Amino acid sequence: MTMQIQFLGAAGEVTGSCHLLQVGNHRLLLDCGLIQGGRKDEARNREPFPFDPKNVDAVILSHAHIDHSGRIPLLVKSGFDGPICTQKATADLCRILLKDAAFLSEKDAEWENRKRERKGLEPLFTIRDTENALDQLKALEYDRKTTILPEVTLRLSDAGHILGSSIIELWLGSGGEARKLVFSGDLGRSGMSVLQDPVTIEQADLVMMESTYGNRLHRGWDETRAEIKAVFNDALSKSKGNILIPAFAVGRTQEILYLFAKHYKEWELDRWRIFLDSPLAIEATESFARNSELFDDESLRLWRRHQERSLLPNLRFTRSAEESMQLNRIRSGAVIIAGSGMCNGGRIKHNLKHNVWRKECHILITGYQARGTLGRALVDGARHIRLWGETIRAGAAVHTVGGLSAHADQAGLLKWYSKFENRPPMVLVHGEEQAANGLSERLQERLGAPARVARPGEVVSLLNGSHSMLR
Numbered sequence: 001m002t003m004q005i006q007f008l009g010a011a012g013e014v015t016g017s018c019h020l021l022q023v024g025n026h027r028l029l030l031d032c033g034l035i036q037g038g039r040k041d042e043a044r045n046r047e048p049f050p051f052d053p054k055n056v057d058a059v060i061l062s063h064a065h066i067d068h069s070g071r072i073p074l075l076v077k078s079g080f081d082g083p084i085c086t087q088k089a090t091a092d093l094c095r096i097l098l099k100d101a102a103f104l105s106e107k108d109a110e111w112e113n114r115k116r117e118r119k120g121l122e123p124l125f126t127i128r129d130t131e132n133a134l135d136q137l138k139a140l141e142y143d144r145k146t147t148i149l150p151e152v153t154l155r156l157s158d159a160g161h162i163l164g165s166s167i168i169e170l171w172l173g174s175g176g177e178a179r180k181l182v183f184s185g186d187l188g189r190s191g192m193s194v195l196q197d198p199v200t201i202e203q204a205d206l207v208m209m210e211s212t213y214g215n216r217l218h219r220g221w222d223e224t225r226a227e228i229k230a231v232f233n234d235a236l237s238k239s240k241g242n243i244l245i246p247a248f249a250v251g252r253t254q255e256i257l258y259l260f261a262k263h264y265k266e267w268e269l270d271r272w273r274i275f276l277d278s279p280l281a282i283e284a285t286e287s288f289a290r291n292s293e294l295f296d297d298e299s300l301r302l303w304r305r306h307q308e309r310s311l312l313p314n315l316r317f318t319r320s321a322e323e324s325m326q327l328n329r330i331r332s333g334a335v336i337i338a339g340s341g342m343c344n345g346g347r348i349k350h351n352l353k354h355n356v357w358r359k360e361c362h363i364l365i366t367g368y369q370a371r372g373t374l375g376r377a378l379v380d381g382a383r384h385i386r387l388w389g390e391t392i393r394a395g396a397a398v399h400t401v402g403g404l405s406a407h408a409d410q411a412g413l414l415k416w417y418s419k420f421e422n423r424p425p426m427v428l429v430h431g432e433e434q435a436a437n438g439l440s441e442r443l444q445e446r447l448g449a450p451a452r453v454a455r456p457g458e459v460v461s462l463l464n465g466s467h468s469m470l471r
Contacts, residue, residue: 003462010430011454015067023172026149029059034070038372054079061086062185063165064093073125076133087156088139089164089291096283102130157199160188162251179462184209187408193258194299200419211431212407214439224403232267241360242334246348248341249281252367254288261311277318277338277347328354341367343374353387361396366404426451
């Protein structure tokens, strides 16, 4: 029997998660995400899949973030017609995120065609393609084994990264050729707001683990909260401009709102007007409310106290474009949470246009910024940025609050792997080269783990001896 996995995305980079698993005559995809970053990176999404989508029997989706789910409509458009197995909260969020991605794809194609003398660029996928893909979702509960194909049994466990994020356990084959594959998906951090801690797994024949922050340690929670408080204090003590917070619509936005509610008095948030300027984030927040049984105990108690009234008394949702444009007239005293989290699209670009040049304003960076993105340029200290062909001076104070990351850091990843019995071989994915190599070295030094970094297109057999798999 053939039993192998090929790393086709998020190998040596963070976005575009996609791995092809073959078990006998069956083929499965673990994730099918969009490649994000600069124009050259995103252009790769239009390249043909390195396999025939018609020959894929099922997709297993670790979570709803677009770098893991975003090419699923394209996969369906290209002929895939099997089940898309995922946790039920992820299925709920995908109905929001994938429709938004389709809308943006259609708008981007329309914009490009306006600029071209020769028109005809098609969207990567359409809203109709997305609706077809959503019809194929198979929503699963955590902690239940499900046979999805002959000799393929699946169990999802809470990864603690975003609502519905999953660690994927797969029991493959039978008898002497039976193997167990574990894919971490994106692992969260212990002690994160709102979410449960990642579940630990003890047995595997091969582990695929993310390595986004494999070479660094995050700041502690207390230090991170103190850093956010200091930004507000600084803004209040000087000329009070606006504070912009580019935030991922799913996960980061809800964590920020929770922290604002928890520290409302301490951070003097009553002195600000707070706006959630993202229809997508508003819908995602409503999805969180529908799935509140997945919250950790503290967050669930806070939610139940506030669900009959606003979580924050001065929070306003700006759903329409007209409401969003009104924010451009506010000169001071506004906290604006907007997408996208890497500043590459969405309303945050409009917010930046009207605020980034003003030295009294602040930009609070709260998440990972991929190479080639506008957010990465701001973090790296760019003094000028480009928006819609216009060069704008970057005069606002930029604060990078790395302690809010929803990804485990090096210590968290080491701790999660250390719970496996007998140190199974491991392949590191979903990390830039420096981060993944740093984690691989530390795993071998500290735990004697047989670990290596996945290379694009590499194939690993699960039927070799445990320590020869990765040679």
